[in-house]
Every structure is written in C-alpha cells, then in structure tokens.
Amino acid sequence: MKANGFAVGLLLALYLLWLTATAPARLLVPMLPPEVQVANLSGSIWRGAAQSVSWRGERLERLTWSLTLAGWQIALSDPRGVEGQARLWGIRDLRLQEGRLTAPASLLGRWLTPTMPVSAEGEVTFSLAEAHFSEGRCRQITAGGAQWRQARLHSPVGSLELTQVNGTFRCTADGAVALTLRQDSHQLSLSGQGTLSPDGRYLFRGTLQPRQGMPPLLALLVTRPASKNEPGRTPWQIQGKWLPQEQK
Secondary structure (H helix, E strand, O other): OHHHHHHHHHHHHHHHHHHHHOOEHHHHHHHOOOOEEEEEEEEEOOEEEEEEEEEOOEEEOEEEEEEEOOEEEEEEEEOOOEEEEEEEEOOOEEEEEEEEEEEEHHHHHHHHOOOOOOEEEEEEEEEEEEEEEEOOEEEEEEEEEEEEEEEEEEEOOEEEEOOOEEEEEEEOOOOOEEEEEEEEOOOEEEEEEEEEOOOOEEEEEEEEEEOOOOOHHHHHHHHOOOOOOEOOEEEEEEEEEOOOOOOO
C-alpha cells in the first residue's frame, strides 16, 4: 500500500509539473499593469511571444520572453526600427538588469513633439545596467544612459547638425525618471535636464547657445522668446503630457 501511495503521489506531482510547464501564455495577462495590453499570445508562461504589445497607446509588433533561473529574458522588436532587450524580475514590482532599447530619433521626436514641425534623424539608444520600479514609480537607477548618434534636426527655417548627444538617467524623489543631457556642436550648444513623471507628464529645462554655423533665421527664433541668463546662453523649456496616440 505504501508503494502504491508513493507511486500515486509521484504521478500526481509529475502531472502538476507538466500542467505548470505547459501553462498557456494567456495566464500572464491578469498579472500585467492595466496600461499594458497584449494580443495574439503564443507559447507558455515560460517561453512565448506576443505579436502586439501596447503601452500608453503606442504599439510594438513583437515581444518574446523566456523564464530562466536568472529571471525573465525579454526581447522586443518593431518594423519601424525599435529593438530592445532586458532581464526582468517581477511585474508590478519590477527590477531590471542589462536593459537596452534602440529606436530611430524620428519616432521619439513624434512622441514628444507631435504638434511641432520638427523632424529628427539618427539613432537613439537607452541603456540601464540596473533599475527598480514599483507602483509605476522610479525607485533606483544604476548606470543608466542615453546616446543620440548622427543627431540632426530639420525644421521649415533650417536644419541643425549636432554631435553625439549624451545623457544620464536617475530617479527623482517623487518617482519620476530624470535625464540630464549635454551636447556641443559647431551650430549649437545645449545642456539641461528633463523629467518624465509616472502620469506621463514631461518637462525639459535647459539652456541653448547658438554657434556661428546655425542658420540665421533659426538662431533668431531660438533666442527671441526669452532673455539670456548668462553671456550667449538662452533658457529653453519644453513641457507637455505623453498622450496615447489613436490606434489605426
């Protein structure tokens, strides 16, 4: 009887293990934050893919994951040129390592300045060695940075050629993500700090200093709205809210 009981227990344990190993990916959906939406799931909770992922109204075409002893290995891609990867622990209380996201500057410019007649060129890369987010707030960032390579801006009154724009990330006391930027080219010098709050509000404050190579009309428009707070430098501010885009 003891042997039979052991065999039944072993079979039950193996059956439960099999159910867990083959649990469908859709079981992950209730665990996601409410602002994240996924569709066309395939695979299991351990290794699977979503053909559509939406966050704040923006949609990415493919996300894959696998669960290992080292955490969730996440990779995402999109035909518009977005590529990313990270190692995650948790979902609502999220810890991230070795995070990296690359996107065309034109796409990011559309997100932040949808009503301005300005287009951007180049490639932007965000990297986070380690970060902690909980309850939608930024708690800690270690060795986080941003790079904008081959940076250029185009407007109806002229174009700007920038050198590589570099930035560093940190968390603020109220849970926002802060990004400090600096750039100096033959046409423009800029520096400042921007923040993205948990509710989607963004604010950038900095200073601009036109160089001799800047198109004259563009230099006039840049320096006219505000008085200079130090020789040659003009305060600059952009603010707004990252609103969801209408789905097509």
